[in-house]
Amino acid sequence: MVPHIEPNPTIPFHVPKLIGQQLLDVILRRHLEKFSCSVEMGTELRSFEQFDKGVTAVLAKNGILETFDTKWVIGADGAKGIARKQLGLTFLGETRDDVRMVMGDIRLHGVGLDRTYWHRFGSFKTRAVSLRPTDEVGEDGWQFVIAAPDIDLTKLAQSEELIMEIIASLVPTKVTFNKIIWVSEFRANIRMVNKLSEGRGFVVGDAAHVHSPTGGQGLNSGIQDAFNLGWKLALVEKGLANKSLLETYSAERLPVISEMLDKTTTILNQAVKTENMVTTRSPILFMLGINYRFSSIVVDEFSTPGKPINAYGMLDDDRLEAGDRAPDAPNILQMRRGESDAKTLFGLYRPSYHTVLVFTSSVAGATPILGALEAYAKSVVQSAVILPSSATGITVASPADFVLVDQGGHAYSAYLVEAGQTKVFVIRPDGVIGAVVHGAEGMKKYFSGIFLGV
Ligand SMILES: Cc1cc2nc3c(=O)[nH]c(=O)nc-3n(C[C@H](O)[C@H](O)[C@H](O)COP(=O)(O)OP(=O)(O)OC[C@H]3O[C@@H](n4cnc5c(N)ncnc54)[C@H](O)[C@@H]3O)c2cc1C
Incomplete structure (x- = not known):
C-alpha cells in the first residue's frame, strides 16, 4: 500500500503505522492531562448562542440541562454534530450510494490466518470482506469491512449472526468466532463547509469536512485544522493578536481541504473502477507538501x-x-x-x-x-x-x-x-x-x- 521510503534527516518519520481510534483517544487524553485538562464524558452540547463578548452553551449531563458560559466554541463533534448547524455553515457535496460498507472490530480465530497481513477475500463488486489484524481489541482482534451490494447493509449492521455468517462464507479457512466489539454502517459522503468559523464559533475535523477514507487523510486533516486554529486563538485570547488573525484559519485551511476532497475522491473512483480498495499511495498523501504559500500572513x-x-x-x-x-x-x-x-x-x-x-x-x-x-x-x-x-x-x-x-x-x-x-x-x-x-x-x-x- 505504501512504498517503502527510508527515513531521512528532513523527514525522520517515514514509516506509516496503523493505529485505531480508541488507542489514539487514550494518547490524546493522556497528553491533555499533562496540562490539567480532561474530557468530560457523558456531556452533550445541545445548543449555543453567541454574544459580543462570549458564548452561552446549553449542555446535557445525564439528561439534566445546564448552561455554560465561555468565550469561544470549537465544534470537534464530527460529521453529525450540531456545531456546524448552529453556526449556520453549509455542508455541500454528495452522498455516494455506490460506496457502502459495514465495518467494525471482531475477535475471531481463522486456521492459518496470518496476523502479519491485511487480508481481503472476495470481490468488492459482488461480496468481499477485508480483515486487518488489530491487537487493540485482543490478541485475536481484527477490524473487518464487508461490502455486499446484494444485501441490505442497514439490516446487516444490526445482525451479529449474519455478519459472522458472511465472514465465514468468504474466508477460505475454518473460522471460530469469539465476539463482535462494535459494528457500524458506512456510506461515503464527500462534503465540506463554506467557511470554518462564524463569530466566536469554529469547526474542526469531520465537523467541517467528510470524504472517502481512501487515502487515509481524514484524521490528519482534523489535527492540522486544530493546530492551525489553536495557536492563533491562543494569541488572540492572550491579547497579543488581533481577532482578524482568526480569519486566516478559514483562508488557509479551506484550499487544503478542497484539494483533499479532490484527491481522495479520485482514489475512490479509481478503486471502484478497478475493484481494488487497497491502492498504492502516492507519497503526496504523506501530506508533507501541504502548504500555505498563498496565505496573506506569510x-x-x-x-x-x-x-x-x-x-x-x-x-x-x-x-x-x-x-x-x-x-x-x-x-x-x-x-x-x-x-x-x-x-x-x-x-x-x-x-x-x-x-x-x-x-x-x-x-x-x-x-x-x-x-x-x-x-x-x-x-x-x-x-x-x-x-x-x-x-x-x-x-x-x-x-x-x-x-x-x-x-x-x-x-x-x-x-x-x-x-x-x-x-x-x-x-x-x-x-x-x-x-x-x-x-x-x-x-x-x-x-x-x-x-x-x-
Ligand atoms: C472507514 C473509515 C476509515 C478511515 N481511515 C482513516 C485513515 O486511515 N486515516 C485517517 O487519517 N482518517 C481515516 N478516517 C477518517 C477519520 O476516522 C475521521 O476523519 C476522524 O475520526 C474525525 O475525527 P473527529 O474528531 O473530527 O470526529 P469524530 O471522530 O466523529 O468525533 C466526534 C466526537 O464528537 C462527539 N459528539 C458528537 N456530537 C456531540 C455533541 N452534541 N456533544 C458532545 N459530543 C458530541 C461524538 O460522540 C464523537 O465522539 C477513516 C474513516 C472511516 C469511516
Whole structure:
C-alpha cells in the first residue's frame, strides 16, 4: 500500500503505522492531562448562542440541562454534530450510494490466518470482506469491512449472526468466532463547509469536512485544522493578536481541504473502477507538501514568483518557501557554557512559540535581528542562531535562546542556505514557515501581521 521510503534527516518519520481510534483517544487524553485538562464524558452540547463578548452553551449531563458560559466554541463533534448547524455553515457535496460498507472490530480465530497481513477475500463488486489484524481489541482482534451490494447493509449492521455468517462464507479457512466489539454502517459522503468559523464559533475535523477514507487523510486533516486554529486563538485570547488573525484559519485551511476532497475522491473512483480498495499511495498523501504559500500572513523575500502550486504542493527538494512545512535537521550542537549537546530542529520547535532561526556565519551577524526581537513577548517568541560547521571562534555570549552549530550540515542543506549567507526563517507554532527574510525588517513585517501593536 505504501512504498517503502527510508527515513531521512528532513523527514525522520517515514514509516506509516496503523493505529485505531480508541488507542489514539487514550494518547490524546493522556497528553491533555499533562496540562490539567480532561474530557468530560457523558456531556452533550445541545445548543449555543453567541454574544459580543462570549458564548452561552446549553449542555446535557445525564439528561439534566445546564448552561455554560465561555468565550469561544470549537465544534470537534464530527460529521453529525450540531456545531456546524448552529453556526449556520453549509455542508455541500454528495452522498455516494455506490460506496457502502459495514465495518467494525471482531475477535475471531481463522486456521492459518496470518496476523502479519491485511487480508481481503472476495470481490468488492459482488461480496468481499477485508480483515486487518488489530491487537487493540485482543490478541485475536481484527477490524473487518464487508461490502455486499446484494444485501441490505442497514439490516446487516444490526445482525451479529449474519455478519459472522458472511465472514465465514468468504474466508477460505475454518473460522471460530469469539465476539463482535462494535459494528457500524458506512456510506461515503464527500462534503465540506463554506467557511470554518462564524463569530466566536469554529469547526474542526469531520465537523467541517467528510470524504472517502481512501487515502487515509481524514484524521490528519482534523489535527492540522486544530493546530492551525489553536495557536492563533491562543494569541488572540492572550491579547497579543488581533481577532482578524482568526480569519486566516478559514483562508488557509479551506484550499487544503478542497484539494483533499479532490484527491481522495479520485482514489475512490479509481478503486471502484478497478475493484481494488487497497491502492498504492502516492507519497503526496504523506501530506508533507501541504502548504500555505498563498496565505496573506506569510512573508517571503527570497522566492521569485513562479507557477502557483496547489495546496497539497509538490515533493520538490529544491524549493522551500514561506508557507511550507519546516523541515527537520538532526545533529545540531547546542553550545552552552561548560557543556554542549546534540539537538534536532524538531526538538527545538514548540507549539506555543514562534521560533526565529537566524542562519549566519558568526554570532555577531545575528545581532541586529536579535535586537529587533526584544520588541516581542518572550513567552511566545524564541530565537536560535544557527552557525555552519565551519564557524570558528564561537561564543555563547548571545541574547539568542539557543546558539547552535550545524555539525552535519543538515539544517543548511534542508533550509537551502548557502555558505556565508544570512537567512532568517520564522517558524510558526504549527511547524509552518511563516517567513523567509533577509533580516530584521522582513521579520518585523511578518510579526506586524501577527502581533498587536508592533
Ligand atoms: C472507514 C473509515 C476509515 C478511515 N481511515 C482513516 C485513515 O486511515 N486515516 C485517517 O487519517 N482518517 C481515516 N478516517 C477518517 C477519520 O476516522 C475521521 O476523519 C476522524 O475520526 C474525525 O475525527 P473527529 O474528531 O473530527 O470526529 P469524530 O471522530 O466523529 O468525533 C466526534 C466526537 O464528537 C462527539 N459528539 C458528537 N456530537 C456531540 C455533541 N452534541 N456533544 C458532545 N459530543 C458530541 C461524538 O460522540 C464523537 O465522539 C477513516 C474513516 C472511516 C469511516
